[in-house]
Amino acid sequence: MHQESHVLYTDLISPLGFSMEENFKALCQGASGLKPNTHPLFKRKTYTSVIDATLVDDSFSVLGAVDQYTKLEKLSILLIDKMLKETNIDPRNPKTLLIYSTTKGNIDLAETKNDKIPSKRVLLSEFKNVLKAFFEFANDPILISNACISGSQAIIYADSLLKTKLYDHVIIVGGDVVSNFTLSGFYALNALSEELCKPFDVNRKGINIGECCTTIVLTSKKESNTAKLVAGSSTVDAHHIVAPSREGRGLTNAIQNCIQQYPDAAIDFISTHGTATKYNDEMEALSINNTNLEKTPIYSLKGYYGHTLGAAGILESVISLNALKEQLLIPSLGYTTLGVPYEANVITTLEKKPISGFLKTASGFGGVNAALIFQQA
Structure with a gap:
């Protein structure tokens, strides 16, 4: 089980x-x-x-x-x-x-x-x-x-x-x-x-x-009708001390690992790392395409909060958990026109929509990557 x-x-x-x-x-x-x-x-x-x-x-x-x-x-x-x-x-x-x-x-x-x-x-x-x-x-x-x-x-x-x-x-x-x-x-x-x-x-x-x-x-106890974490994976591709892998191998593997852990997961949106740097955003978009999630709505919260470094993964998870609770897709603040060479369904307007779960992604210096899947309880 x-x-x-x-x-x-x-x-x-x-x-x-x-x-x-x-x-x-x-x-x-x-x-x-x-x-x-x-x-x-x-x-x-x-x-x-x-x-x-x-x-x-x-x-x-x-x-x-x-x-x-x-x-x-x-x-x-x-x-x-x-x-x-x-x-x-x-x-x-x-x-x-x-x-x-x-x-x-x-x-x-x-x-x-x-x-x-x-x-x-x-x-x-x-x-x-x-x-x-x-x-x-x-x-x-x-x-x-x-x-x-x-x-x-x-x-x-x-x-x-x-x-x-x-x-x-x-x-x-x-x-x-x-x-x-x-x-x-x-x-x-x-x-x-x-x-x-x-x-x-x-x-x-x-x-x-x-x-x-x-x-x-x-x-570990279901104490109320709350959301649940069903999958999580971290990887390291050791590509470069500060630059992400151009092929997105580490993040692709992290996402694939999560999907393998919980194949029935509903991924209705993706809360990306989305730093607004040239290579991070390209790498994330590529990894999303590599895992056949390019049609899935995505957003970044960096336009609201900036990059909060060691807190970012938690901040972006708790905001996304509230979006799941309220059944809302959050617009990616600052975005107007796609600027990565891969397909990406970036959210531009606040939208009410049935949501059962989401994927959270993250990447960092040294080639580290992480992915999480949360679902409604």
């Missing part, structure tokens, strides 16, 4: 709102969190999606001293605290596990001096210990940092752990913040766009960076 992980809970803090409801409402209205920003080192214009630090501090002040925690720690604590209260999950229960996905964690600590926060918390191992101590988790949190598939990889790993029956609930949280360090890296790769990003569009110029903190809770 095929064992499935059920989705118990989702939530999201982003520039578009401090709840899942606020985010999905803003998204359906076509709002974007991306705003003009000038890189402080290179004086080059770009767009970033940044959460108002004052709003974060105001919300966090009831939980702790705002000057004792970094922005990402505060966002993560706010999200986890709300989730624990709404689900009644006990973090002290040995059957509860936290998995955190991020690419850079508290990287902003390396940029500014802070006398009240130890500099060692820039280390990912120290970052997760802050969350363990705050909530008194019985188990050591697991931290996954695997480039831009970190979030999707965390979901896949959570699913595999639930199948061992060692845990009843796995809390998966993803977060990254916009930093000069990250912007400098993408600037050096000539990947930053000076315009709003346009995934799959003929006029796309590159990536926009965003930040968020988001969560999805998986359980």
